[in-house]
Amino acid sequence: MEQFEGKVAAVTGAASGIGRALADAFVALGMKVVLADVETTALETAATELRAAGGDVFAVTADVAEAAEVDRVGTAAMDVFGGLHVACNNAGVSGGGLTWEIDLETWRWILDVDLWGVIHGVRTFTPLIIASGGGHVVNTASMAGLTSNPGMAPYNVAKHGVVTLSETMSIELQMTHPEVGVSVLCPGWVRTQINRSERNRPGFDPAVEEQVDESEEGLAALRKLVDTSIAEGLQPAHVANLVVEAIRENRFWVLTHPEWQGMVRDRVERMLTGESPWSALPGTELSGN
Ligand SMILES: NC(=O)c1ccc[n+]([C@@H]2O[C@H](COP(=O)([O-])OP(=O)(O)OC[C@H]3O[C@@H](n4cnc5c(N)ncnc54)[C@H](O)[C@@H]3O)[C@@H](O)[C@H]2O)c1
Numbered sequence: 001m002e003q004f005e006g007k008v009a010a011v012t013g014a015a016s017g018i019g020r021a022l023a024d025a026f027v028a029l030g031m032k033v034v035l036a037d038v039e040t041t042a043l044e045t046a047a048t049e050l051r052a053a054g055g056d057v058f059a060v061t062a063d064v065a066e067a068a069e070v071d072r073v074g075t076a077a078m079d080v081f082g083g084l085h086v087a088c089n090n091a092g093v094s095g096g097g098l099t100w101e102i103d104l105e106t107w108r109w110i111l112d113v114d115l116w117g118v119i120h121g122v123r124t125f126t127p128l129i130i131a132s133g134g135g136h137v138v139n140t141a142s143m144a145g146l147t148s149n150p151g152m153a154p155y156n157v158a159k160h161g162v163v164t165l166s167e168t169m170s171i172e173l174q175m176t177h178p179e180v181g182v183s184v185l186c187p188g189w190v191r192t193q194i195n196r197s198e199r200n201r202p203g204f205d206p207a208v209e210e211q212v213d214e215s216e217e218g219l220a221a222l223r224k225l226v227d228t229s230i231a232e233g234l235q236p237a238h239v240a241n242l243v244v245e246a247i248r249e250n251r252f253w254v255l256t257h258p259e260w261q262g263m264v265r266d267r268v269e270r271m272l273t274g275e276s277p278w279s280a281l282p283g284t285e286l287s288g289n
Helices: 017-028 040-052 067-081 104-131 153-176 194-200 217-231 236-249 258-273
Strands: 008-012 032-037 056-061 086-089 135-140 180-186 253-255
Touching (some): 008 067, 017 032, 017 040, 017 056, 017 086, 032 040, 032 067, 040 056, 067 104, 104 135, 104 153, 104 180, 135 153, 153 180, 194 217
Parallel strands (some): 032 056, 086 135, 135 180, 180 253
């Protein structure tokens, strides 16, 4: 997609982090943007700031885990702006623990948002983009969608799902609607609020967050590593620029951290040589291993 000005984008998870940076970048390119997020106050702040910067934006409070709420985002794009050309299925949450100890509610919450949220977005937005004459779908996965690092099984499962969903639909669109491109965004660490995802968890009680069970020494260290790495991560604006380039050049893979690519290569080599999986991400060694 070469022409951005006057076109319409929808971004889920637009109130914070990468989603907010994508909205900023689209507004700067002269696009009209539907901002969607489950966190209403932060969403309103984002909309106010983007309008102050001259943006033509429309905010919809929506939980991507609910298909009907994602449908409302698509309807807003068509009713308010008359079309849809770029859809970023970006909303996401993280969490984890040891795979066999993670409670089912946590599994369901992360898969509902990170995998079903993207499925809902693809189902709602792709036909609208086709009906609007073409454009691009961007699904936010993660390097966790290309590797299997410990302590985050639900996140890994969801993000691997987003990668293969994106590959599959990319092939299908090349065969049927080549006017619609697809990109999958696989970032490493980015300076956002992803490590504070519990804030948007249904039934979240801030008092309980302070009492997270960190009796598992390795997991406590892992949590600390994630906090530090995110604080030192890439700026979301840099990631948004990479996404805009990928849309412009119709490029599928958006990997933000070249230095992490060895982990992907190592995983595939182990698969092909029959070696057991191992994590090469420094600092992720769990106690007992
Ligand atoms: N930050 C990183 O290091 C990193 C790395 C790889 C992938 N990602 C992915 O990037 C995406 C954006 O996350 P971020 O890092 O900007 O984090 P963030 O927490 O700053 O932003 C995520 C946004 O999603 C929203 N959200 C959460 N649950 C939602 C729901 N059910 N419905 C609608 N909106 C919801 C939040 O309110 C928030 O505004 C996620 O998919 C995340 O998995 C982030």
